[in-house]
Amino acid sequence: MLPETHLPKGMQGVIRCPTRANPPLLSVSWTRDGLPLELGKRPGWSARPDGSIVIATGNDDALGVYACTPYNSYGTAGESRPTRVLLKDPPAFTVRPKEEYFQEVGRELVIPCAADGDPPPTVTWLKV
Secondary structure, three states, X not given: OOOEEEXXXXXXXXXXXXXXXXXOOOEEEEEEOOEEOOHHHOOOXXXXXXXXXXXXXXXXXXXXXXXXXXXXXXXXXXXXXXEEEEEEOOOEEEEOXXXXXXXXXXXXXXXXXXXXXXXXXXXXXXXX
16 A cells, blocks of 8 residues: 555545455455445445445545555455545646648648646647
């Protein structure tokens, strides 16, 4: 488990429980700030089959120190190291491309795009 887990403010985030199990994983229990975490009492929170927690909207309610304990048919090897959940602002465009560009065939076309965030985002392109 990483010492810190960053969730995007106002967006869906995931707290992963890194496991390797043979026989396969059966369940994962979680603690938050040393107390059992009851996902059923938290609207918008759910567990994936791999034991990760999905939080629909990252907000102050998600802050805390988490640890997971994975189980298989043999039991468990114990609790993970803790991870502190922090909120980060999602990346934001500082220069947003226009919806449409026109250029003569054979001429260079430069389409600007830049974003800011912490950690600094990587900009990737996709031709639709």
